Amino acid sequence: xxxxxxxxxxxxxxxxxxxxxxxxxxxxxxxxxxxxxxxxxxxxxxxxxxxxxxxxxxxxxxxxxxxxxxxxxxxxxxxxxxxxxxxxxxxxxxxxxxxxxxxxxxxxxxxxxxx
Numbered sequence: 089x090x091x092x093x094x095x096x097x098x099x100x101x102x103x104x105x106x107x108x109x110x111x112x113x114x115x116x117x118x119x120x121x122x123x124x125x126x127x128x129x130x131x132x133x134x135x136x137x138x139x140x141x142x143x144x145x146x147x148x149x150x151x152x153x154x155x156x157x158x159x160x161x162x163x164x165x166x167x168x169x170x171x172x173x174x175x176x177x178x179x180x181x182x183x184x185x186x187x188x189x190x191x192x193x194x195x196x197x198x199x200x201x202x203x
Contacts, residue, residue: 100149103128104188115191127191135179143199145192146170153183174199 098118106116107130119126123142128149146155148168155162155170157178164170164180170189172178175198180187 098126103190104130104149107188108132123194123196125193127193128188129191130188131180131183132185135181135183137179139175139177140172140193141174141197142193143174143195144172145194146172147190147192149188149190151184151187153187154181155179156181 096119103118106118106128107114109116114131115127115129117125117127129146146169148164148166148170150166152163152165155164155178157172158176161181162170174195180189
């Protein structure tokens with residue numbers, strides 16, 4: 089399912105208006121093209137993610153928090169980029185009430201091979 093067939097702008101203000109969704113969803117898909125899936129994610133209270141089947145990148149849109157993964161614990165703030173390989177447990181902790189991230193899933197199931 090391609091949400092867009094040509095170049096398309098997805099702005100931060102419009103993306104942030106998508107969460108919470110009509111059913112209270114904290115994650116909403118904004119764009120899908122080929123293997124690329126772009127979402128906005130804004131957890132509330134706690135982040136209950138489980139490992140994903142594809143590689144994933146995050147860019148912090150607003151707020152602050154801690155990104156926890158096998159690699160350790162990192163403080164995050166707007167503009168920071170984070171990477172979570174497919175299958176690796178990760179989550180956000182101690183995040184501010186306004187915390188939100190862009191989410192980018194891409195590549196094949198199981199993730200891409202390291203270069």
